[in-house]
Amino acid sequence: MTDNSVAVVSEPSRRASFLEQLPLLVALVVLWMLLWGSLTPLTIVTGIVVALGVTRAFYLPPVELSGRFNPFWFAVFLGRFLGELAIASFQVALQAFAAAPVPRSAILRVDLRTRSDFIMTGVSLAVSLVPGSLVIELDRTNARLYVHQLNARTPDEIEKARAHVLSLEHDLLRAWGSRDEWQAVRS
Amino acid sequence: MIDVVLYLAGGMLAVAGLLLLYRVVVGPSLVDRVIASDVLLTTLIIVVGAEMAINGHTRTIPLMVVLAVIGILGSVSVARFVQRAPSSSASGGEGEL
Amino acid sequence: MIADLLRASTSFVDSEPVATVLDAVAAVLILLAAFLTLAAAVGLIRFPDALARLHAATKPQILGVILVVIAIALSVRSWVVLLLLIPVIVFQLLTAPISAHMVGRAGYRAGDYDPDTLAVDELAPDVAAAGTSDLPGGGFDDESGTAQRQQGGS
Structure with a gap:
């Protein structure tokens, strides 16, 4: 189990406490009930058993949540994300049919301001899910993403793409970042 | 009207499937094939789902769930394989990067 | 059910x-x-x-x-x-x-x-600087990631 300590940069060699695992357990039980499509005592009990078994058998390093969650701003983030997803999907779709579909792309480096693995994962997911941008490499120690961006030719467009990733980070920090990180980005 | 939807959607999905199959067969690289087969699997999810919506039944929902869950396995395992291959065969490959 | x-x-x-x-x-x-x-x-x-x-x-x-x-x-x-x-x-x-x-x-x-379709490639220099195929602390390669992280932390 010593290998797992690597994942927690700040506090090495520490197993996740029960409280830290609770959100994961709850999520697993809810998923179990959704898969069965029913909310009965039997699915709750078997769900808890399976969730405990899974988290014991496939032990993952604890995910450090920030301890702050703002549902309103998270809804704003989700809405923005879905909107961008829809628009970008159709843009890339139309480009596939365009007369000369040779998109010029760029690989850009984006230095995130957050140090939280959780936020970094969220930003990477959002960036990768929206068509047109894709995280192809990431450097966890320096919170640095390498984003492959479709249709970025001019320096202007490249800076715009970079600013876009950072603004996604801004929005996610507003919803889910720790107080310190949100204050730092807020300006 | 439902017939029109069935033929239009079915036609588009069938053409998509054939094009993807072409990309899987032709390649040129392993990565291309993986991407195409990944999209082929997603196309299958959409076909199963569209059929349910058009015919108004829910019998194949478990199939959709299973496809969505296992969809990642193939591409991830091949991606591991691809990324190991060049560095183990020749370190000269890194020069290109 | x-x-x-x-x-x-x-x-x-x-x-x-x-x-x-x-x-x-x-x-x-x-x-x-x-x-x-x-x-x-x-x-x-x-x-x-x-x-x-x-x-x-x-x-x-x-x-x-x-x-x-x-x-x-x-x-x-x-x-x-x-x-x-x-x-x-x-x-x-x-x-x-x-x-x-x-x-x-x-x-x-x-x-x-x-490479011709790439306007900019900001990853290539960093890969070259790292000297290996693995970036510092990057990715899923557990062993190298661990080593790099410990260097960075100390």
Whole structure:
């Protein structure tokens, strides 16, 4: 189990406490009930058993949540994300049919301001899910993403793409970042 | 009207499937094939789902769930394989990067 | 068990005009999803290199599946069905970026892209500076990632 300590940069060699695992357990039980499509005592009990078994058998390093969650701003983030997803999907779709579909792309480096693995994962997911941008490499120690961006030719467009990733980070920090990180980005 | 939807959607999905199959067969690289087969699997999810919506039944929902869950396995395992291959065969490959 | 629930499930309002509208919306959503899938296939054929094709691939995987799931819920008109289908969307949202990232990373390392289509490549110098194929602390390679992290931490 010593290998797992690597994942927690700040506090090495520490197993996740029960409280830290609770959100994961709850999520697993809810998923179990959704898969069965029913909310009965039997699915709750078997769900808890399976969730405990899974988290014991496939032990993952604890995910450090920030301890702050703002549902309103998270809804704003989700809405923005879905909107961008829809628009970008159709843009890339139309480009596939365009007369000369040779998109010029760029690989850009984006230095995130957050140090939280959780936020970094969220930003990477959002960036990768929206068509047109894709995280192809990431450097966890320096919170640095390498984003492959479709249709970025001019320096202007490249800076715009970079600013876009950072603004996604801004929005996610507003919803889910720790107080310190949100204050730092807020300006 | 439902017939029109069935033929239009079915036609588009069938053409998509054939094009993807072409990309899987032709390649040129392993990565291309993986991407195409990944999209082929997603196309299958959409076909199963569209059929349910058009015919108004829910019998194949478990199939959709299973496809969505296992969809990642193939591409991830091949991606591991691809990324190991060049560095183990020749370190000269890194020069290109 | 699922079937029991579906039978017991409360349906949406089922008056005649509402049903027609819902069916029409479902039909449009299905057509959009099919169009996105077709566009992805065309993009996969026409885009020049593996990394660009990867972008074409992500559309039906996310938006297409979401549209079809909504279409099913509208056409069957049951909330329980929507709940049953949420795992499909969740799994897609979680797994599609991971597989895209891993495939893209592998494609970049295998040199599976056309450098001429790249306006800027800010990754190449950093890879060269790192000296190995692995960036500091990057990626899924547990052993090297561990070593790099310990260097960085001390």
